[in-house]
Amino acid sequence: MSGVLLSSNRAKLAIPPLTSGRAYTVKGEQVGDPKKEIIRRVLYPSNIKNRPTPIGTWRPDIGRAIQRAIPSVQAHQTIERAWLLHKRHLRKKRDAETARKFECMQEAMDELYKLDPKLYLEANRSEDPRARSKAEMELMKTLKTSEMRTLAARIRGLFPRELRIPTDTPARTGWNYEWKPFPRPI
Template identity: 35%
Template structure:
């Protein structure tokens, strides 16, 4: 398909989008009066830019860059099928897919269960430690239970990246001070 054919195909498609949205307004070429004059970053929008009048010439002078941009955007959020076509796999390939899928599910399940078990163990250890501290020294236990009402992680705390940073160690680092606003 040549570029000309492609562009003409797209043009036809955009015309259908236009005419679909402006079907009713095409019969009565009604242009609503502007409420305000908005100038948006150098682009002056006119009212009803997607509305076309039936019988108007479209080959030259009918389209503006703003209109084409809006039509392009409409094609991005339209209802047309975005998913790729269904895979056609042979029976052996389907079996392979199912085997790998089940194995991967099993791995994920084992990881999840081991994580939950570890977390549960940690929780039980916290409980046991608190109980023993309460028996040993009620004063220390009361101090340990006294925690601030609002807790925050330090502002320098980061989600780890998969690669090391460019600067491995910043020796001139100082603790950040956030502006306190009342």
């Protein structure tokens, strides 16, 4: 009896129930969870027609401001074309710089081929970074599981993950004299 009385008093006073995440009733109307309502209002605000948003993403006077700054469609189109032309010039400069660098690299590779064809072939050899040599496979058999996983996760040519980060302050435990770097793959 008191449970019914409490819930009816809550409905009259518009007090949400103590449990969160459930809908509750106010004056006979079903109302959702207030937390969800707040999140919904923040993510999907109603269309505000009479005032600008506090962060400036929507301004009702923007049409008038644009009309004052750019009075005609022709002026707007001219500005747009000028902006596109500017972007095209930047793109062409960037492409020309890339082409210049590529040609310099091509000349260096041709010079390397003339000097030492073996080095040229070694420089242009493609290899699978996941492939392991026989020596690495033998080394993996002697390692602990955690060390083996570390070695298997290492990709040749990339910065080693297990390299310690240099810090300004010493470690709390002091210097670890027993620490040895992980064995490098052959």
